[in-house]
Amino acid sequence: MKGFIKINKVLCKECHLCIVACPKGHIIAGREYNAQGYRPVCTREDRECNGCALCATMCPDIAIEVYRE
Numbered sequence: 001m002k003g004f005i006k007i008n009k010v011l012c013k014e015c016h017l018c019i020v021a022c023p024k025g026h027i028i029a030g031r032e033y034n035a036q037g038y039r040p041v042c043t044r045e046d047r048e049c050n051g052c053a054l055c056a057t058m059c060p061d062i063a064i065e066v067y068r069e
């Protein structure tokens with residue numbers, strides 16, 4: 001199964017729980033600050049998302065949406 005995620009950069013609070021949860025290494029720390037002073041996470045395009053939704057399940061701020069192909 002393949003998937004992709006959308007990260008809401010306004011809601012993300014940089015806790016990195018999603019990075020720890022992702023079995024594919026698809027999510028990485030971000031470098032750019034948002035208006036709230038956090039650096040939202042990003043994705044690595046060389047590591048495929050499998051659509052498992054562990055990241056969205058772990059996110060306390062409901063900042064990740066998962067789509068399956």
Ligand code: SF4
Binds near residue numbers: 005025051053
């Ligand atoms: S859906 Fe699964 S594979 Fe995709 S980014 Fe989230 S935890 Fe990683």
Ligand code: SF4
Binds near residue numbers: 012013014018019061
């Ligand atoms: S778990 Fe949610 S709030 Fe925490 S870094 Fe990931 S997307 Fe941001």
